[in-house]
Structure formats: C-alpha cells, structure tokens
Amino acid sequence: MVIIDWLRVNWLYIGVPVLVFLGVFFISLWLRRLTYNAIERWLKERKTEINTIIVSVTRGPFLHWLLILGAYIALRVSVLEPEWKSLGGKILASIFIAYFGWILIRLTRELIMSLYPNKTKVPARAITVTTSVAQVTIIVIGVLILLELWGAPMTAILIVLIAAIVVAILVFHDIFPSLISGFQLTQRKQIETGDLIRLESGEEGRVEEITWRNSQVKTLEGNIIIIPNTKLMQTTIINFGKQPKVAKEAFQFSTRLHLKELTGLSASNLSQLANSLKEIPDAVVYYHTHSFIEEYQFLTPQPTNDFALWVQDALGYDILAERLACIDTFEFSTVEALRQRIIGVIQDFLAQTSNEREAPSGNEFHFIKSISIVLPTPYAAHNLQEFVSILRRISIGSLYFHIFEARLRLQRVTNDFSLWLEDCLGEKELAEQITRLDPYNYTMENLREIIIQFCEKKL
Amino acid sequence: MNPKINVRDYEPIVGKSYIEELRMLASRLSGKTILNINSTFIGGGVAEILSRAVPLLNQLGVDVRWQTISGEAQFFKVTKKLHNALHGKVEPISDNEFSLFRETTKNNLNQIDFSGDILFIHDPQPVALIADKRDIGRKWIWRCHIDISHPDSQVWRFLRQFVINYDAAVFSSPNFAQQLPIRQFFAPPSIDPLSDKNRELPPETVDAVLAKYGLNRDKPLILQVSRFDRLKDPLGVIKAFELVRKNFTCQLVLAGGTASDDPESGEVLEEIKERAGGNPDIHILDIPPGTDIDINALQRAAAIIMQKSLSEGFALTISEALWKAKPVVASAVGGIPLQVKNRLTGLLCHSVEGAAYALRQILANPDYGRWLGHNGREHVRQHFLIVREIRDYMLMFLTLEHKEDVIYL
Numbered sequence: 001m002v003i004i005d006w007l008r009v010n011w012l013y014i015g016v017p018v019l020v021f022l023g024v025f026f027i028s029l030w031l032r033r034l035t036y037n038a039i040e041r042w043l044k045e046r047k048t049e050i051n052t053i054i055v056s057v058t059r060g061p062f063l064h065w066l067l068i069l070g071a072y073i074a075l076r077v078s079v080l081e082p083e084w085k086s087l088g089g090k091i092l093a094s095i096f097i098a099y100f101g102w103i104l105i106r107l108t109r110e111l112i113m114s115l116y117p118n119k120t121k122v123p124a125r126a127i128t129v130t131t132s133v134a135q136v137t138i139i140v141i142g143v144l145i146l147l148e149l150w151g152a153p154m155t156a157i158l159i160v161l162i163a164a165i166v167v168a169i170l171v172f173h174d175i176f177p178s179l180i181s182g183f184q185l186t187q188r189k190q191i192e193t194g195d196l197i198r199l200e201s202g203e204e205g206r207v208e209e210i211t212w213r214n215s216q217v218k219t220l221e222g223n224i225i226i227i228p229n230t231k232l233m234q235t236t237i238i239n240f241g242k243q244p245k246v247a248k249e250a251f252q253f254s255t256r257l258h259l260k261e262l263t264g265l266s267a268s269n270l271s272q273l274a275n276s277l278k279e280i281p282d283a284v285v286y287y288h289t290h291s292f293i294e295e296y297q298f299l300t301p302q303p304t305n306d307f308a309l310w311v312q313d314a315l316g317y318d319i320l321a322e323r324l325a326c327i328d329t330f331e332f333s334t335v336e337a338l339r340q341r342i343i344g345v346i347q348d349f350l351a352q353t354s355n356e357r358e359a360p361s362g363n364e365f366h367f368i369k370s371i372s373i374v375l376p377t378p379y380a381a382h383n384l385q386e387f388v389s390i391l392r393r394i395s396i397g398s399l400y401f402h403i404f405e406a407r408l409r410l411q412r413v414t415n416d417f418s419l420w421l422e423d424c425l426g427e428k429e430l431a432e433q434i435t436r437l438d439p440y441n442y443t444m445e446n447l448r449e450i451i452i453q454f455c456e457k458k459l
Numbered sequence: 460m461n462p463k464i465n466v467r468d469y470e471p472i473v474g475k476s477y478i479e480e481l482r483m484l485a486s487r488l489s490g491k492t493i494l495n496i497n498s499t500f501i502g503g504g505v506a507e508i509l510s511r512a513v514p515l516l517n518q519l520g521v522d523v524r525w526q527t528i529s530g531e532a533q534f535f536k537v538t539k540k541l542h543n544a545l546h547g548k549v550e551p552i553s554d555n556e557f558s559l560f561r562e563t564t565k566n567n568l569n570q571i572d573f574s575g576d577i578l579f580i581h582d583p584q585p586v587a588l589i590a591d592k593r594d595i596g597r598k599w600i601w602r603c604h605i606d607i608s609h610p611d612s613q614v615w616r617f618l619r620q621f622v623i624n625y626d627a628a629v630f631s632s633p634n635f636a637q638q639l640p641i642r643q644f645f646a647p648p649s650i651d652p653l654s655d656k657n658r659e660l661p662p663e664t665v666d667a668v669l670a671k672y673g674l675n676r677d678k679p680l681i682l683q684v685s686r687f688d689r690l691k692d693p694l695g696v697i698k699a700f701e702l703v704r705k706n707f708t709c710q711l712v713l714a715g716g717t718a719s720d721d722p723e724s725g726e727v728l729e730e731i732k733e734r735a736g737g738n739p740d741i742h743i744l745d746i747p748p749g750t751d752i753d754i755n756a757l758q759r760a761a762a763i764i765m766q767k768s769l770s771e772g773f774a775l776t777i778s779e780a781l782w783k784a785k786p787v788v789a790s791a792v793g794g795i796p797l798q799v800k801n802r803l804t805g806l807l808c809h810s811v812e813g814a815a816y817a818l819r820q821i822l823a824n825p826d827y828g829r830w831l832g833h834n835g836r837e838h839v840r841q842h843f844l845i846v847r848e849i850r851d852y853m854l855m856f857l858t859l860e861h862k863e864d865v866i867y868l
Contacts, residue, residue, distance in 0.1 A: 255480060259854045262636035262643040283864035298837035299803060313801075362608070362792070366633035368645060372865045373854055375483050395476035409865065 013079045021074035028066040036062075053110045061103045068096045094146055101142035108134040129179060129212055178213040181229035185210060191232070191239055196385055198238040199227075204389045220390050221378035240385050247424040251387060251417075253379040253394055256401030258294070260287070261369040268359045270315065273307065274346045280367055282335040286409055287370035289329055289338060293404070297396055297444040305329070306365075307342060314359035320349045330438045334411060372405060384425060387417075388455045396444045403439050403447065415439075417451065430458050464511060464653070466518045469846050472652050477846065484853040485519035487868055493856060494575030495525040498538065498584035504648070505581050505604050511651050512849050521853065526571055528585045530563040538584040541618070544611035545583065546772075557617060564588060573597075577856050580625075589624045598859045601625045604648065606772045606793065608634040626859055631773050632794050644855055647797060649848040650778045650839070655751035657782055660759055668756035672744050678710045679762035679822060684754055684780075687715045687727040687745075690770045692790075694734050695811045697741060699767065702815035704740065707822045714744040714757055758783050763821050763828065767814050768792055778843040781805065781835030786828035788817040798843065804835040 007014065036059060043051050072092045075085055109131050140161070148154055184190075191197060191207055197217065198204045205219035215232055217225045263284060267273040277285070288306040304325040312321035323345050332338040350356075359365070377398060381387035391399075402416040412419065414435045422431035433454050439447050470478050495513065497505050509525055516523040530538075537556045544550040564587040571588070577598045580586060582605065589599055601622055607615065607630070619639070622628055627642040636643050650657055669675060681700060685691040693713055700711040713731060716724075728745065735741040746753055758764060764780035764787050771793030778798055780787050787805035789795045799805035806817035821828040841847070858866055 255483075257480060257484070257850065257854055259851065259858060260633075260645040262630060262633055262645050264636045264638045264643060266636075281864065295842070296800070296803065296834075296838070297841060299834060362634065364634075366636060368633060369864065371854075371858060373858060374865065374867045375480075375487075377479075377483070393476065395474070395480055397480065398476075405865075 017074035017078040020077050021070040024070040024073050025066055028069060029063070032062055032066065049114050050111060053114060054107065057107045057110060058103060061099065064099065065096065068092055068099075090149055093149055097142055097145055097149070101138055104138050105135045108138065129175075130183075175213060178229045181233040182210060182212050182215075184233060185215070185229060191215070191237065194242050196240040196242070196389070198240070198389070199225075200235045200237070204393075220380075220386060220393070222380075223378075240389075245425065246383050247381070247420070249420075249424045250380040250382045251420045251424070253377045253381070253390060253398050254374050254401055255377050255395055255398040256405055257373045257375070257397055259371040259373065261371050263367045263369055265367040266364040267367075268364045269356045270311070270317075270320075270346055270350055270353075271356060273310075273365055274343055274350065276367060277339060277343050277346070281369060282339070282409075283369045283371070284367050285335050285339045285342070287368050289335075289342075290370070290404060291368075293440065293444070294400065299443065305342070307346075310359075310365045314363040314365070315357045317349070317357070320346070323349070328438075328440075329408070330440050332408065333413070335408060338408075372401075372409070374401060384421075384427070384455055384459060387421075388452055388459070391448060391452055391455070399444060399448055427458060430454060464514050464518075466515050466846075468653055469844075473840060473844065473846055481519055481846065481850055481853070484850065484857065485516070485521045487857055488521045488853060491576040491856065492522045492524065492574065493577045493579055494573065495523065495579045495581065496528060496571065496585045496588065497525075497581035498528055498530075498535070500525075500527055508604075508648065508845075508848070509581070511654075511845055512852070515845065515849055516853070519849075524575065528563075528567040528588070529570065530567070530584075534559055534563040535584075541583045541614055542605060544614035545605055545607045545618075547606075547609040547611065549611060550614070552614060561587060564590065577859070579852075583618055586618055586621045589621050592624055598856075599625045600627045600629060600855065600859075602629045603635065604631060606632070606635060607637065608632070627855065629855065632797060644851070646848060646851040646855070647794065647843060648773050648775055649843050649845045650775055650782060651845045652782060656755050657779055658755070660752070660756055664752065665756040665759050668753050669760055671753070672742070672757075674710075674712065674742060674760070676760060678708050678740065680710055680712055680760055681763045681765060681818065682712045682714065682757055682761035683765040683767065684714045684758065684776055685766065685768070687724045687731065689723070689727055690768060691715075692767045692769050693727065693731045695769075695814070696765055696767050697731070697734050698811045699765075699814040699818060700741070702812070703818045703822065707819065709762070709822060710740040710742065712742045712744060712757060712761070714746050714754065716746050716748060754779075755783075758785065761785055762825075763788060763818060765789065765814065765818075766795065767808065767811075768795075771795055774798070775843075777805075778839050781832070782839045782843075784829075784832035784836040786821045786831040787835060788814055788821070790814075798838070799835070800838070803831075804838045805831055 036055065039051070039055055043055065072089060075088045075092065078085065080088070112127065112131050112134065144154075144157070144161075147157060186192075191210070193207050193210060195207045196204065197207060199217075203217070203219055203225060205217040205223075205225060208216040208218045208224070210216075210229075212229075214226045214228055217227060219225060263280065265276055265280065267276050291306055292304055292309075305327070308321045308324035311317045311324060324342065327338070327341055327345065329338060332341070377394065379390045379394060381390050406412045406416040407414060414431075418431040418435040421427040421434070434451055437447075437450065442450065466478060466481070493516075495509055497509065499506050500510075513523050513525050537552070537560050540550045540552050540556070541560075544552065564585070567585070568588060568591050573595045575597065577600065578588075578595070579600050579602060580588060581602045583603075586601060589601075592599060615637075619637075623640055625641055627644060628637075628639060629644045629646050630636055631645075631647050633645055636645075652658065674680070681703075683691070683693070683696050685693075687693065693715075696713065697711065700709070703709065715728075728743070731743055735743060744757075758780055761780075762785075764783075764785045766774055766777055766780075766787065766789040768774065768790050769792065771790070773794030774789075777787060777789055777795055781798065781804060787799055788808060789799050789805060791799075791801075791807040791809060796807065799807055801807040806820065808814040808817050821831070857868060
C-alpha cells in the first residue's frame with residue numbers, strides 16, 4: 001500500500017524517465033534497422049570481407065549499447081539527487097566503455113585474421129603477437145578513459161605508462177622490425193616454406209620454417225641456419241623455388257682421400273718395369289695411371305700415365321713414351337685390362353730393341369700403391385637443383401671418387417652421377433651425356449663446371 | 460707450441476671443403492690418443508713441424524700429445540753420427556757407441572709415459588723405443604724425416620732391426636723406401652703458409668728489407684737462398700748468372716748464412732766473394748738466423764728463384780719459392796723433382812749451362828715465368844702445405860687397422 005501510495009504521488013518522477021528510456025530505445029532501434037539495412041545492401045554489391053566482419057560483430061552489441069544510451073538519458077531527466085545522477089551516469093558510462101572495448105577487441109582479432117590471406121603460410125606466433133599488441137592497446141586506452149572518468153590522478157599514471165612503453169621498446173626493439181619483416185616476407189611471398197634459397201654468404205638450403213622473428217634454413221650439409229627476418233629482408237637471396245621432381249633415393253655424396261703406400265719395388269730398365277707390372281696389385285697400376293690427374297688438378301691434363309713420363313724422362317725412349325701416353329684409360333672398364341695393354345705395348349717395344357737403356361742412378365721407377373679412404377659427406381641431393389648446388393661445393397676428392405674411382409676401380413660400369421640421374425631421377429638423356437664425357441681430358445674444375453652446365457640446361 | 464695457430468685460418472688458402480674433410484677425419488679419431496716422440500721440442504725441422512701440427516690436430520679434436528726423449532750430450536753425438544750415416548756419409552761408429560744408444564733408450568723407456576693408442580716416433584734418435592713394444596702394446600709408426608736413399612749399410616742394419624717391429628714407416632720421398640716387411644707410406648714434408656717465412660707481406664715490408672740490404676728493383680733479381688755450402692753450388696750459380704748477364708740485364712742475390720756447426724761455411728763464403736770479384740750486380744748477403752721475414756721479402760722481390768744444388772734432401776726452399784708464385788730454376792736432385800715438374804711448375808737443370816738456359820727462357824718470356832709460378836703455387840697448395848701433412852697423418856692413423864686398398868670409413 002505504501003508503495004502504491006508513493007507511486008500515486010510521484011508517478012511523474014518514475015513515468016517520465018521510463019517513457020524517455022523507451023522512446024530513446026525504440027527510436028534508436030528504428031535508426032539501427034535503417035542503418036544496418038543500408039549497409040547490408042551496400043555490402044551485397046561489394047562483398048567486402050572487412051565490412052561484413054564489422055556488421056556481424058557489432059550488430060548484436062549495438063542493441064545493448066542503445067539500451068545503455070536510453071538508460072543514461074532517462075537517468076539524466078530523472079529527479080534524482082545530482083550526486084546519484086552522477087554516480088549512475090559514471091556506472092553506465094563504465095559499462096559502456098568496458099563492453100565497447102570488449103567488442104573492439106573481438107573486432108580487431110577478426111580483422112587481423114582477415115588481413116592474412118592464407119593463414120596456413122603465416123606463422124601462428126605472428127598472428128598471436130599482432131592481436132595481442134592490438135588488444136593490449138585497446139585495454140590500456142579503455143582503462144585510461146575509465147580512470148579519467150572516475151577522477152584518478154592521470155599525470156602519475158601517464159608517466160608510469162610512458163616509462164613502461166619506453167622500457168618495452170628498449171627490450172623488444174628488435175622484435176617489431178622482425179615482425180614487420182616476417183609479415184612482408186609472407187605477404188610478398190618472396191620466400192616460402194620448402195623453397196631452395198642461396199644467401200649472399202653462399203650458403204644454400206631449404207626453407208624449413210618462417211617464424212615471426214626468424215626463418216630457419218636447412219643447409220645442404222644438414223645444418224640449420226636461423227636468420228633474423230630483418231636480415232633476410234636486407235640481404236640478396238636467390239630463390240630457386242621448389243623442385244617438384246624428387247628423386248626416388250637421395251644421392252649421398254662421398255669423398256675420397258688417398259694415401260700413397262710405398263711398395264719398396266723399383267725398376268731401372270724396361271724389362272724390370274714390364275716384369276714388375278705383371279706382379280704388382282691393381283692398386284699400383286691404378287695409382288700410376290691416375291696420379292697425374294690427381295697431382296696436377298689445376299693443369300689441363302696431358303692424358304698420360306707415369307710409365308710414359310718415366311720412359312721418356314729417365315730412359316729417353318720417346319717413341320715408346322708416345323705409345324704409352326696414347327693408351328686411352330677411358331676405353332678400359334677394368335684395371336686388369338689396362339695393365340695388360342701397358343705390358344703389351346712395352347713388350348712389343350722390347351721385342352724390337354736390342355740394347356736396353358738403364359735409368360740414371362736416382363731416377364729409378366718407384367712403384368706406389370694408391371690407398372683410397374672413402375668417407376660419407378653430409379651432402380645429400382634429393383633433386384636436380386640440390387644436386388647442382390652440392391656439386392658446386394663438394395671437394396675435388398668427392399668429384400674424383402664419383403667420376404673416376406667409381407667407374408674403373410669400383411667397376412660400376414659408369415660414373416655414380418649418371419647411375420643416379422637415370423635410376424633415381426629418370427634423367428636418362430642427362431645421364432648418357434655425362435657417361436659419354438671423357439673425364440681424362442679435363443682438369444677437375446673444368447669437369448665440375450661441364451657437368452653443372454649439363455644439369456643446368458635441364459633445370 | 461704455437462697457440463696462435465687456428466685451423467680456420469687455413470680455410471681461405473685451401474678451401475672450406477678441405478677443412479671440412481680434416482674435421483671428418485678428426486671425428487673418426489675421436490677417443491684415440493696419439494703420442495709423438497722425438498728428440499727435442501725446440502730447434503730442427505721435426506720440432507718445427509710438430510710445433511704446428513700438434514696444436515692444429517688438437518684444434519680439430521684429435522688427442523695428440525708430444526714427448527721428447529732425454530740423453531747425455533754423448534748420446535746426441537752418436538745420434539748425429541747415425542743421422543749422417545743414414546745420409547750416406549761414412550761414419551765409423553763403435554760398439555760402445557751403439558751400446559750407449561741402447562742404454563739411453565732403456566733409460567727413456569723407464570721415464571716416458573707411453574699413454575697413447577698410436578705411438579708416432581720421429582727419426583732415428585727414439586727409434587729403439589719399439590724394443591718394449593710387447594709390454595707397451597698398441598700401434599707404432601716410425602716417421603723418418605731424413606733422406607735414407609743411400610744409407611751406410613752398417614748403420615741401416617742396426618736401425619732396421621728396430622724398424623721392422625713397427626706397424627708402419629713413413630718416408631718423405633719414394634726414393635727413400637727400403638725393402639721392409641712392414642707397410643711404408645709416402646708423406647712429403649710441408650711448409651706453413653702462415654709462418655713468417657711464407658705469409659703474405661705488404662709491399663712496404665718488402666721494400667724495407669731490400670733497402671736494409673742495399674738492394675733495389677731496377678733489374679730483375681735472381682735469388683738463391685741457401686747456407687754457404689759447396690753442395691748448394693754457389694759458384695755454379697754465379698757462373699750461370701754470368702752466362703745470362705751477357706744478354707740480359709739482371710742482378711744476382713746469394714742469401715745465406717754461415718752455420719756455427721759447419722766450419723766450411725766461412726771458407727765457402729770467402730770463395731764466393733772472391734769469385735764474385737766485386738761485380739756490382741752480384742750481392743752476397745750473410746743473413747743471420749731468425750730473420751724469416753727477410754728471407755720471405757727477398758723471395759717475394761725476386762724475379763726468379765734458383766736452387767742449383769749438387770745434392771739435396773727434400774729442399775723445402777723450393778716449396779717456399781713456389782708458394783710465392785715465383786718461377787724456379789733448380790737441379791733435378793733429391794726431393795726437388797717432386798716439387799718441380801719440369802716445364803710445368805718450374806724448370807729443372809742438370810748443369811751450369813742448363814741453368815743459364817732456363818734463366819734465359821724465363822727472363823725473355825716473363826709471361827712464361829708467371830705461368831710457371833702460378834702452376835707452382837697451385838702445386839704447393841695441393842701437396843706441400845701443413846694441412847696436407849696433418850691429413851696424411853690422420854689417414855695413416857685410421858688405416859693402420861685396414862689391409863684393403865679401398866677403405867670405407
């Protein structure tokens with residue numbers, strides 16, 4: 001009864017604010033419908049993703065904001081004491097700011113996500129960090145407005161805030177440029193995961209991962225290089241892209257080092273040379289038919305052997321020296337066959353010679369055995385591009401092993417490169433091209449360059 | 460030991476892949492200890508090589524140690540005699556001296572800590588340590604740094620009884636190989652491209668050294684660096700120079716030193732001065748020991764470097780000259796033909812007239828000289844640098860367990 005009596009006396013004090021609240025609310029609702037209908041019509045024509053997001057995120061909350069607006073105006077027209085009006089206004093304003101801030105944060109996150117065209121290629125950390133920075137900024141601004149609203153001492157807070165920002169900049173000064181660089185790298189698609197790249201330093205490798213600060217490159221030796229994105233943006237990179245044709249099996253490069261073992265055997269005339277040639281192991285024949293190539297890699301090789309050189313220099317048999325030098329090592333597929341040809345040439349000459357010459361003292365022929373030590377290298381090629389890149393950097397010993405040693409000493413019919421190119425990569429024509437190449441007519445570096453040229457034509 | 464040496468410093472000289480291969484070999488020696496034993500830490504070629512090779516191998520991760528034997532002065536007199544006898548010089552050595560050699564070896568066997576998987580014994584002085592191989596065990600390698608192509612038979616018989624118990628022997632030239640029942644490897648000696656004697660020098664340093672010795676570059680400079688010894692044929696060099704000078708403007712520098720342990724050197728120096736006869740184009744420089752940069756600068760200033768020796772050991776001065784990309788004219792003796800491939804990395808000669816002919820060819824065709832010099836430098840880069848020597852040693856350590864010709868590690 002008391003309440004009814006009170007309302008009867010004071011109905012104007014309640015009714016006016018309620019009417020104002022309802023009036024404002026319905027007018028705003030009508031205005032919202034007009035506005036959003038217009039926006040939706042406009043969106044249908046343009047199909048802009050950003051505007052669609054704005055509409056979908058704000059449509060529901062907009063209604064709540066109108067309610068808060070209505071309540072605020074109603075409060076203002078009410079007959080409450082000024083201090084109650086002020087307090088109520090602040091509470092409503094605070095609710096609005098918090099709510100608006102929350103929606104703004106949601107909106108920011110949706111918009112940032114929409115900015116990355118293909119999220120699978122963007123490092124998750126990059127999205128997280130960008131979103132976090134935006135959210136923290138909104139929260140800080142919202143809190144500052146609320147503090148201002150409630151009359152907090154702003155000067156001190158602003159000083160603390162500026163100091164915190166300065167410290168953050170100092171601590172994270174390298175993060176932001178990296179972040180921006182990472183963003184640019186992915187946006188411009190300059191490099192992507194899986195690309196084979198060559199850096200200015202000469203290092204080559206495949207891009208394994210692009211994070212928000214660094215990019216990881218796995219080198220051809222299998223090492224991981226971590227490069228800050230800022231540096232990656234500043235340096236010159238050759239991007240070979242991806243290699244679609246992957247070999248059935250990777251080509252594992254080996255290298256070959258060698259030791260010279262002295263046999264203690266020597267010859268001072270042709271008969272001794274021929275007799276020893278019949279007895280010595282293949283490794284000795286191999287050494288004396290390949291030592292010139294190994295010893296003088298930098299010279300255009302004279303396709304010769306130690307026997308020819310010794311016969312000329314120590315015994316002075318120029319004609320025999322020429323005959324021995326003419327033996328084409330490339331013709332032979334076994335060391336034994338090569339040995340027999342050399343013995344045959346010497347014996348033919350001996351049959352026509354009556355007085356044998358003796359080598360001057362100190363100029364005897366010393367038989368040396370080649371001991372090959374083969375080691376796997378960290379280099380493995382999975383496709384033609386990697387094969388070429390590795391070929392550029394492997395040692396001469398490695399090149400020598402796969403070309404010379406594989407064919408004649410290990411009797412693999414042809415060189416290792418041709419075998420792999422044909423069997424594992426299906427590059428039959430290229431394999432045949434390298435097989436036909438007579439390696440005894442080139443310096444090791446020339447040989448490397450020619451094989452690279454053959455391969456590059458296929459790329 | 461030289462703490463300044465860093466294996467990475469050799470990368471620009473021999474290439475990254477070369478150093479990578481050294482590391483690959485070193486990793487396979489992980490867990491093994493190699494103990495070098497020689498007669499001295501300081502002085503002499505072996506100590507010089509070990510003082511560089513040991514820290515380099517350690518940097519690569521190989522546990523390499525170095526110890527020396529000790530002995531009275533009388534012991535080292537005997538070993539000096541053995542050394543000379545192995546070089547072919549007739550040196551009567553008494554039974555007492557052989558006994559002293561055995562006795563000192565025995566003392567060293569009790570003193571030395573043989574904690575190593577591979578014992579790398581250098582030269583004849585410690586060769587008899589192998590006598591206790593049964594007790595000490597492990598692998599033993601004898602590294603012979605000296606020319607034993609024509610050894611005194613009595614001395615070689617004495618040493619051979621020890622050598623045949625080793626697992627392998629290493630010689631500096633194929634000529635030095637002997638009939639032995641053990642494996643013999645060929646590993647030539649080497650120079651260090653980063654030492655004072657071989658490192659790059661700025662032109663000002665070269666000019667300063669020339670000024671110091673009163674030389675200039677007005678005329679092409681022909682240089683022979685060697686101690687004043689008749690075996691280096693300094694008079695033959697002067698004669699060849701005089702033959703050349705009839706048609707070519709040039710100057711000759713004979714740079715060397717007089718050794719305190721060689722009473723003949725002062726006498727030879729006087730002979731040279733007399734033979735030069737005040738010729739203003741012949742400069743005879745008595746260079747004190749320990750002036751490696753001076754020698755380096757003279758070699759770099761030279762147009763042609765000669766080594767017209769009558770007899771030689773390995774003659775690393777040739778590699779030093781070739782490393783500076785200089786055309787070399789040298790006698791075909793000792794280890795010189797291993798370094799100078801005639802008409803490819805230099806010119807070989809057998810006589811004074813041959814030397815003069817070779818000098819003329821280069822003086823008349825500077826481009827040819829540059830081509831020879833370039834080839835010579837590449838030849839040294841490939842075969843006669845310290846990194847090649849330590850690589851050979853590592854390969855040897857790794858192959859001791861293998862008998863096959865192609866070894867997969």
